[in-house]
Amino acid sequence: MGPFERGDYQDRLAKTRTRMADAGLELLLVTDPANMHYLTGYDGWSFYVPQLVAVTVEAGDPVWIGRGIDANGARVTTFLDDGDIYGYDDDYVQTPDRHPMNFVADVLRGRGWDRRVIAVEMDSYYFSARGFEALRHDLPNAAFRDARELVNWVRAVKSDKEIALMQRAGRIMDRVMDVAVDAVSPGVRQCDAVAAILQAQVAGVDDFGGDYTSIVPMLPTGAGTATPHLTWTDEPFREGEATIMELAACHRRYHCPQARTVFLGRPPQRLADAAAAVVEGLNAALDAVRPGVTCGEVEGAWRNAIAKSGLVKESRIGYSTGLNYPPDWGEHTMSLRPGDRSVLQANMTFHMIPGIWQDDWGIEISECFRVTETGAEPFATTPRQLFVKG
Amino acid sequence: MGPFERGDYQDRLAKTRTRMADAGLELLLVTDPANMHYLTGYDGWSFYVPQLVAVTVEAGDPVWIGRGIDANGARVTTFLDDGDIYGYDDDYVQTPDRHPMNFVADVLRGRGWDRRVIAVEMDSYYFSARGFEALRHDLPNAAFRDARELVNWVRAVKSDKEIALMQRAGRIMDRVMDVAVDAVSPGVRQCDAVAAILQAQVAGVDDFGGDYTSIVPMLPTGAGTATPHLTWTDEPFREGEATIMELAACHRRYHCPQARTVFLGRPPQRLADAAAAVVEGLNAALDAVRPGVTCGEVEGAWRNAIAKSGLVKESRIGYSTGLNYPPDWGEHTMSLRPGDRSVLQANMTFHMIPGIWQDDWGIEISECFRVTETGAEPFATTPRQLFVKG
Numbered sequence: 001m002g003p004f005e006r007g008d009y010q011d012r013l014a015k016t017r018t019r020m021a022d023a024g025l026e027l028l029l030v031t032d033p034a035n036m037h038y039l040t041g042y043d044g045w046s047f048y049v050p051q052l053v054a055v056t057v058e059a060g061d062p063v064w065i066g067r068g069i070d071a072n073g074a075r076v077t078t079f080l081d082d083g084d085i086y087g088y089d090d091d092y093v094q095t096p097d098r099h100p101m102n103f104v105a106d107v108l109r110g111r112g113w114d115r116r117v118i119a120v121e122m123d124s125y126y127f128s129a130r131g132f133e134a135l136r137h138d139l140p141n142a143a144f145r146d147a148r149e150l151v152n153w154v155r156a157v158k159s160d161k162e163i164a165l166m167q168r169a170g171r172i173m174d175r176v177m178d179v180a181v182d183a184v185s186p187g188v189r190q191c192d193a194v195a196a197i198l199q200a201q202v203a204g205v206d207d208f209g210g211d212y213t214s215i216v217p218m219l220p221t222g223a224g225t226a227t228p229h230l231t232w233t234d235e236p237f238r239e240g241e242a243t244i245m246e247l248a249a250c251h252r253r254y255h256c257p258q259a260r261t262v263f264l265g266r267p268p269q270r271l272a273d274a275a276a277a278v279v280e281g282l283n284a285a286l287d288a289v290r291p292g293v294t295c296g297e298v299e300g301a302w303r304n305a306i307a308k309s310g311l312v313k314e315s316r317i318g319y320s321t322g323l324n325y326p327p328d329w330g331e332h333t334m335s336l337r338p339g340d341r342s343v344l345q346a347n348m349t350f351h352m353i354p355g356i357w358q359d360d361w362g363i364e365i366s367e368c369f370r371v372t373e374t375g376a377e378p379f380a381t382t383p384r385q386l387f388v389k390g
Numbered sequence: 391m392g393p394f395e396r397g398d399y400q401d402r403l404a405k406t407r408t409r410m411a412d413a414g415l416e417l418l419l420v421t422d423p424a425n426m427h428y429l430t431g432y433d434g435w436s437f438y439v440p441q442l443v444a445v446t447v448e449a450g451d452p453v454w455i456g457r458g459i460d461a462n463g464a465r466v467t468t469f470l471d472d473g474d475i476y477g478y479d480d481d482y483v484q485t486p487d488r489h490p491m492n493f494v495a496d497v498l499r500g501r502g503w504d505r506r507v508i509a510v511e512m513d514s515y516y517f518s519a520r521g522f523e524a525l526r527h528d529l530p531n532a533a534f535r536d537a538r539e540l541v542n543w544v545r546a547v548k549s550d551k552e553i554a555l556m557q558r559a560g561r562i563m564d565r566v567m568d569v570a571v572d573a574v575s576p577g578v579r580q581c582d583a584v585a586a587i588l589q590a591q592v593a594g595v596d597d598f599g600g601d602y603t604s605i606v607p608m609l610p611t612g613a614g615t616a617t618p619h620l621t622w623t624d625e626p627f628r629e630g631e632a633t634i635m636e637l638a639a640c641h642r643r644y645h646c647p648q649a650r651t652v653f654l655g656r657p658p659q660r661l662a663d664a665a666a667a668v669v670e671g672l673n674a675a676l677d678a679v680r681p682g683v684t685c686g687e688v689e690g691a692w693r694n695a696i697a698k699s700g701l702v703k704e705s706r707i708g709y710s711t712g713l714n715y716p717p718d719w720g721e722h723t724m725s726l727r728p729g730d731r732s733v734l735q736a737n738m739t740f741h742m743i744p745g746i747w748q749d750d751w752g753i754e755i756s757e758c759f760r761v762t763e764t765g766a767e768p769f770a771t772t773p774r775q776l777f778v779k780g
Contacts, residue, residue, distance in 0.1 A: 044619040045605055048515075048718035069705050069747060072617035090705035091729075094722045096538060099513075122520035123489075125438075126717075130512035130536065132519040146520065148486065191592050191599025198588040202581050202622075209581025209624030215435055216602040227462035229434040232592075234599030315459050315480035326716045328438035332484045339481075357459060 003165060003252055004041065006079055012039055013055065013062070015154045020057045026116040027108070028055045028147055030062075031127040033325040035151035037253060040064065040080060044073040047126045047325060049093055050100035054108065063111070065104050067093065101131040105138030114139050119147035125327065152333050156320055158347045162254060163370055166322060166349060169256035170368070170379030172210050172249035176200045177258060177382040180217075180247060184262045186239045186390065190219060190232040201249055211250040213257075214329040218246040225261075225362040228355055239390065240265045244364045246353070248329060255321055255329045256379040257351045259364035262387040274356055274363050275386035277309035281354060282365060282384060285317065285336070289369070289376035295340035302354055303338075311356055318352035321368060344371045349379075393555060393642050394431065396469055402429055403445065403452070405544045410447045416506040417498070418445045418537055420452075421517040423715040425541035427643060430468040436460040437516045437715060439483055440490035444498065453501070455494050457483065491521040495528030504529050509537035515717065542723050546710055548737045552644060553760055556712060556739060559646035560758070560769030562600050562639035566590045567650060567772040570607075570637060574652045575779065576629045580609060580622040591639055601640040603647075604719040608636040615651075615752040618745055629780070630655045634754045636743070638719060645711055645719040646769040647741045649754035652777040664746055664753050665776035667699035671744055672755060672774060675707065675726070679759070679766035685730035692744055693728075701746055708742035711758060734761045739769075 016039065020028055030036050033047040040053050040062055051066030061084050064074045068087030074080060088103040108114050120135070121127050123146075136144060158166070179200040183193035197217050204210035220230040221243040228246065237243060241264055248257035263271060281302040288301035302317050318336035321329050329351070334342040336352060353366035365384055369376040406429065410418055420426050423437040430443050430452055441456030451474050454464045458477030464470060478493040498504055510525070511517050513536075526534060548556070569590040573583035587607050594600035610620040611633040618636065627633060631654055638647035653661060671692040678691035692707050708726035711719050719741070724732040726742060743756035755774055759766040 043621075044617070045608055045621060045717070046619040048605075048720075069618055069745075072747065072749075073619055076614060076617060076620070090727070093706065094709070094720070094725060120519070122523070123518045125515050125518070127519060128513045128515070129510070129517060129519045129522040132522075133512070189599055191594055195589045195591075195593035195600075198592055199585045201585075202588055203585035204581055204624065209579055209622075210585075212606040212621065215438075218435055224466060227434070227466060228459055229436040229463055230466070231433075231435060231602065232599075234594065316483065319484070327435070330438075330484070335484060337480070355459075357462065359462075 004161060008159065008161065009039060009041065009079060012154060016055060016151055017057055019150050019154065020119070023150070024117060025119040025145060025147065026057050027113050027118045028150065029118060029120045030055060030151055031121050032124040032151065033126065034155070034323050038151060038155055038323060040078040042074055043077045043253070044070060046070040046073060050126065050131055052104065063107070065107055099131060099134040101134035102138055105135055108139065115141045117145060118142045119145045119150065122146040149332050152331050155323060155331060156333050156348055157345050158322060158349055158370070162322065163347060165251050165254035166256055166370070166379055168208055168251040169249045169254050172201065172204045172251060173256040173258050173380040174382060175205060176247055176249050177260060177380070180245050181260065181262055181387050184237055184243050184245070184264070186264050187236050189234050189236050190221065191234045193237070194219060194232045197247060204251070208251060211252055213248040213250045213255060214324045214326045215248065220244050223360050226357050226360050228357060228362070228364070237264060242267070242271060242361065242363070244362060246364055253323050253325070255324060256368045257321060257329055257366065258368060258380050258382065259353055259355070259366040260382060260387060261363045261365060262389060264389050267386065267388055271361065271363060272386065273309070274311060275365065277306050277311050278354060278356060278363060278365050279384045281306040282352060282367060285352060286367065286369065286376045289344060289371055290374060291344055291346050291371060293344050295334050295336050295342045295344070296338050299336045299338055313354060313356060317354040318350050320348065321351040322349050346371055346373050394551065398549065398551065399429060399431065399469060402544060406445060406541055407447055409540050409544065410509070414507060415509040415535060415537065416447050417503050417508045418540065419508060419510050420445060420541055421511050422514040422541065423516065424545070424713050428541060428545055428713060430454065430470060432464055433467045433643070434460060434463040436463060440516065440521055442494065446503070453497070455497055489521060489524040491524035492528055495525055498529065505531045507533045507535060509535045509540065512536040539722050542721050545713060545721060546723050546738055547735050548712060548739055548760070552712065553737060555641050555644035556646055556760070556769055558598055558641040559639045559644050562591065562594045562641060563646040563648050563770040564772060565595060566637055566639050567648060567770070570635050571650065571652055571777050574627055574633050574635070574654070576654050577626050579624050579626050580611065581624045583627070584609060584622045587637060594641070598641060601642055603638040603640045603645060604714045604716045605638065610634050613750050616747050616750050618747060618752070618754070627654060632657070632661060632751065632753070634752060636754055643713050643715070645714060646758045647711060647719055647756065648758060648770050648772065649743055649745070649756040650772060650777060651753045651755060652779060654779050657776065657778055661751065661753060662776065663699070664701060665755065667696050667701050668744060668746060668753060668755050669774045671696040672742060672757060675742060676757060676759065676766045679734060679761055680764060681734055681736050681761060683734050685724050685726050685732045685734070686728050689726045689728055703744055703746060707744040708740050710738065711741040712739050736761055736763050
């Protein structure tokens with residue numbers, strides 16, 4: 001049943017219902033696997049087929065609906081009673097003539113929920129346009145609304161138990177980054193370095209292990225550092241080239257991401273200068289963090305600090321993070337960027353990653369932290385610097 | 391630019407256009423990352439934000455549209471000219487007041503494609519219901535159609551180059567399964583076994599490395615074997631328990647999945663009997679494979695072979711596989727199940743995985759193979775058996 005207790009889930013459901021009532025929503029269909037996990041404990045790599053948790057605005061246990069062969073997974077990982085777990089027949093899976101959402105509509109009708117104001121997560125990865133059409137077709141008397149990121153916003157402020165999981169992820173992250181900096185060397189194949197990184201991520205530490213991260217190690221190298229989301233090849237690292245390592249550690253689905261950059265040999269002056277500016281900007285932005293400040297104001301502190309460096313940074317410098325499933329460890333709520341007026345509160349958690357990508361080079365140095373009563377507390381301890389080797 | 395040449399992409403685009411013309415489609419918006427990769431070479435873990443490749447029914451290079459910071463990735467990994475690569479501003483990312491599909495609509499209008507019959511992949515993971523609404527709102531003169539799995543179906547028959555990549559994945563898979571069977575032992579933490587598996591997956595072999603698999607190692611153990619999609623914990627493996635290992639190897643995004651089951655100690659008779667029946671059924675189904683036979687007929691051979699065992703298997707026993715990105719290595723086209731009338735052709739590739747899951751136990755023994763001119767040729771060589779240790 002995961003690291004949480006029944007009372008934790010009840011508390012999360014109550015907060016969710018308050019937001020539902022405020023928005024006039026009577027039934028919420030939760031398809032984001034992180035949100036499903038948050039509200040019920042459901043876990044497993046089954047989100048590649050449609051599945052959801054249905055939450056009514058009135059009190060009561062949620063309902064899990066998913067593929068029949070995953071219903072046992074719901075029994076093993078959630079607190080739900082058998083009568084609240086519905087598995088669809090395998091004939092619904094990946095077939096042109098019916099859709100799992102047809103089954104979902106039947107269940108909702110059976111529960112008497114087919115005339116409700118139903119909110120769906122319109123921009124979540126695992127709620128498809130076709131699924132939405134099937135639901136609308138089968139439930140003509142329901143009024144559909146976009147839930148937006150309703151549960152994601154409930155997740156934004158972490159409980160102390162959640163913070164403890166992220167602190168564990170931070171401890172694993174320290175070891176992962178040590179291994180990564182060590183592994184990137186001239187002549188070593190990129191795949192062998194990543195193999196060592198993955199090994200460290202999941203072996204974790206003596207006291208506790210690691211979970212899979214929502215994004216695999218991203219390791220652009222050489223000219224590839226001009227773009228952030230390349231993974232790896234089996235080519236060797238080369239003397240005279242930089243490698244950006246955007247990694248994470250995860251413990252029981254809670255993440256601590258971190259990026260560092262390694263240069264093999266003597267770095268060009270522009271890279272050394274950029275590293276100094278990025279670290280200065282990162283420090284200034286972390287110094288600006290405290291409850292009551294907005295996300296936009298935190299970005300402003302970065303922007304002021306790097307102004308004299310000549311570096312230009314158009315994209316956001318960070319986002320809310322914590323609990324998640326692939327393909328993203330970001331929570332899709334707050335971004336550290338101009339105009340984001342979200343107000344920081346204690347126990348919100350962010351990944352601040354002011355990546356710089358130019359035409360043919362780039363650099364990333366990042367920090368994952370929680371907002372404390374007075375400032376920012378990073379989860380990991382690797383020094384904020386460009387690592388120069390050899 | 392990946393392992394393929396310009397001519398390979400042209401061939402794939404031509405096949406796609408033939409299907410488009412047959413279906414009366416004028417513009418295809420490809421959002422499935424495997425399909426994007428297949429048609430252009432685009433690669434990178436950027437599918438967590440909206441991105442697509444647009445293909446007109448007339449000849450000409452496709453157009454890539456994605457996040458601005460990923461445009462360099464498109465320049466590095468595709469054959470596309472700069473003028474065919476469009477990056478949206480970061481203000482579109484994960485924000486309530488606009489959506490990247492608003493930008494996409496602007497590009498399509500700029501190209502004069504806003505009055506076309508536009509096909510979208512309605513059931514792909516990375517084309518959201520909200521994105522579809524934004525597109526429809528901004529392009530009121532377009533006629534939208536569901537492309538279904540149009541490009542997935544083009545992918546169903548592999549070229550010899552693609553088969554060669556899957557054969558490489560098979561060579562890695564042999565090593566991965568060796569490591570996995572070896573790693574599962576009493577007292578070993580599950581996370582440490584998975585760390586070794588991940589290391590082997592990505593280190594690959596001396597000649598070539600491994601890529602990330604579209605699904606992480608799934609390792610249900612003990613009573614968890616009653617459900618297929620659990621991952622791992624940091625608990626130790628225990629004497630007297632079974633562990634199902636559903637794994638894969640991947641080389642340049644091409645997969646060879648494989649499942650085996652390990653028992654620590656003396657297996658209960660029902661598990662040994664089930665193993666014998668599953669292997670017999672698997673062999674019978676593989677024997678039934680040849681061009682001209684339907685997917686349903688292959689499943690029938692399995693069903694006949696296990697009839698006397700008393701085992702019941704309601705879910706499909708396999709699916710088309712090959713090129714893919716998370717969260718699934720299945721291609722969402724053919725399934726080995728009753729009623730699937732898809733006809734096998736040479737160089738189609740499948741994962742046959744007749745998993746048995748009962749109330750509190752289960753077993754998986756699987757094989758990934760290609761259809762040859764005369765039969766089925768597995769990509770990996772690990773013996774088809776229940777592994778009994780200790």
